[in-house]
Amino acid sequence: MKAIVTGGAGFIGSHVVERLLKDGLEVVAIDNYSTGRPQNLAHLKADGRLSVVEADIADHKKIAPHFSGADWVFHLAALADIVPSIERPTDYFHANVVGTESVLEAARAAKARRLVYAASSSCYGIAKQVPTPETAPISPEYPYALTKYLGEQLVLHWGKVYGLSVVSTRFFNVYGPRARTSGTYGAVFGVFLAQKINGKPFTVVGDGRQTRDFTYVTDVADAVVTAAKSQLSGEVLNVGSGNTHSVNRLVELLGGPVEHIPKRPGEPDCTFADVSKIQRLLGWKAKVSFEQGVKNMLAHIDDWKAAPIWTPEKIADATKTWFERLSA
Numbered sequence: 424m425k426a427i428v429t430g431g432a433g434f435i436g437s438h439v440v441e442r443l444l445k446d447g448l449e450v451v452a453i454d455n456y457s458t459g460r461p462q463n464l465a466h467l468k469a470d471g472r473l474s475v476v477e478a479d480i481a482d483h484k485k486i487a488p489h490f491s492g493a494d495w496v497f498h499l500a501a502l503a504d505i506v507p508s509i510e511r512p513t514d515y516f517h518a519n520v521v522g523t524e525s526v527l528e529a530a531r532a533a534k535a536r537r538l539v540y541a542a543s544s545s546c547y548g549i550a551k552q553v554p555t556p557e558t559a560p561i562s563p564e565y566p567y568a569l570t571k572y573l574g575e576q577l578v579l580h581w582g583k584v585y586g587l588s589v590v591s592t593r594f595f596n597v598y599g600p601r602a603r604t605s606g607t608y609g610a611v612f613g614v615f616l617a618q619k620i621n622g623k624p625f626t627v628v629g630d631g632r633q634t635r636d637f638t639y640v641t642d643v644a645d646a647v648v649t650a651a652k653s654q655l656s657g658e659v660l661n662v663g664s665g666n667t668h669s670v671n672r673l674v675e676l677l678g679g680p681v682e683h684i685p686k687r688p689g690e691p692d693c694t695f696a697d698v699s700k701i702q703r704l705l706g707w708k709a710k711v712s713f714e715q716g717v718k719n720m721l722a723h724i725d726d727w728k729a730a731p732i733w734t735p736e737k738i739a740d741a742t743k744t745w746f747e748r749l750s751a
Contacts, residue, residue, distance in 0.1 A: 425449045426651075427493045427535075429480050429526055430500030432459030434602045435541065435594075435640055439497050442644040444470055451489050454500065455479045457518075463601050480522040483529065490533035495651045498526050498578075499541040501571065505689075506741060508567035509748050519570035520577070527581045535587070538578065539647045542593040544636075544661065544694060546572040553667075554697035557593070557659045564689035564749060579657060588656040592647055595663040595696045598716065599640030600723045604730035611635075611670065612720060617730035619679055626735055629686035631671040634693045636663040639711035639719075649707045663696025664709045676717040684735050687742060689749040 426443050430436040431452025436459065443450050449472045452464060456477065467473050478485045480500045490496070502508070502518040523540070530538045547555050548562030563569040575591045582589035598612045615625050646662045674681055701707050711719075733741075 424494045425451070425492050426495040426497060427451050427453065427490055427530075428497045428499060429453045430459060432456060432461060432463050432475065433499060434463070434599075435597055435643055436497075436499040437463035437601055438599070438640045438644040439499065439647060440464060440473065441467060442641070442648055444472060446648065448472070448495075450474070451476060451493070453478055453480060453486055453489065458503065458603060481517055481525050483525040486525065487529040487532060490529040490535065493530070493533050493535045494537070496526065496530045496535045496538040497541070497647055497651070498523065498538060500526075501541070501574070503567060505565050505567055506745050508565055508570070509744050512566040515566050515570045519567075520573045523574035523577050527577060527587065531581065531585055531587055537651045538587055538589045539650050540575060540578040540589065540591045541647070542575040542591045542659070543568060543571040544593045544595045544663070544696065546575070546593065549689070549691045550694070553693050553695040555661070555695060556697040557661055557700055575659070579659070582657045590650040590653070590655050591659045592650060592662045593659065593696075594643060595636035595638050595661065595694055597638050597640055597643050598720065600719065600726065601640075604727050611673065613727065613730060614733050615673065615677055616720065616724055616727040617732055619677055620724050620727050621732050623732055623734070624680040624682040625674050625677070626684050626733060626738055627670055627674060627681050628684055628690075630683070631674065631681070632669050633690070634667040634669045634695065636667050636694045636696050637673075637713055637716065638662060638664045638709060639716040642709040642711055645710070646701065646707050649705050653705055655704060658704065660701040660704070661696040661698055662701065663698050664713065665696070665698050666713065667693055667695040668713050672713075673717065676714065677721070682735060684738055687745055687749075689745070
């Protein structure tokens, strides 16, 4: 079998590529390296079943030929992060909406048997119901969340109108080895690990009692592959750990001093996936505990040696637009 993985050199995408090769598939990874890194696939380079294509997914003419003969398409390519999406909404629309339409048309022309889309739990905004089910109101707080949700709507529409077999998987707070170590201020793990390796205090937002559904990356890869193997179509599935943990608990596991910074607008106090649907329809359940996942991250802490060191002053400057646009 042949699989396409868009964003295949990215954090999550590289783990999906690794899993598919392990399962015996031929894999084409497509990435423009805007956020992905060649070194994420370096350990797989010798595998003759892997092809890596450098291309923008929105460049339909360039990517479409590589979809020929594809059985499965895993669409993970996207621009992420909150602040850049507020500052550069057009770039996010191009990557996450125009790019998704391009991938859908390539998959349709290739008569792919299944397309699995990596959606985001950020579509729920500040959810009023936790654990949050797939039926919860959609309320994106910033352009990244909106464009990822628009991409999901395209995926479901192509399934409905064109008969493409599609599943959308909404990811919750994914973490693990190969998470991005450079670029825009973003996910808490990358920030904290760089601070720890450089002997700096952890910059905890607010009182640190906010909780997140931290989901380990190999569990996420397992979820999308399980969805591809299934007979489901036209379904939206939460992908979460089945638990939620506070930032204070993360700090406790990592070990180190703390410095508190102001709470930010548009951020939920709790993210927590209701995973009953994916358990019922796919029999899927996360396997890696939070404690084990953090231990795994600490074992790879050297990967964060070159990562930016975020101080309260740098964070305040990087998140200025966040406060300006989302405080109203």
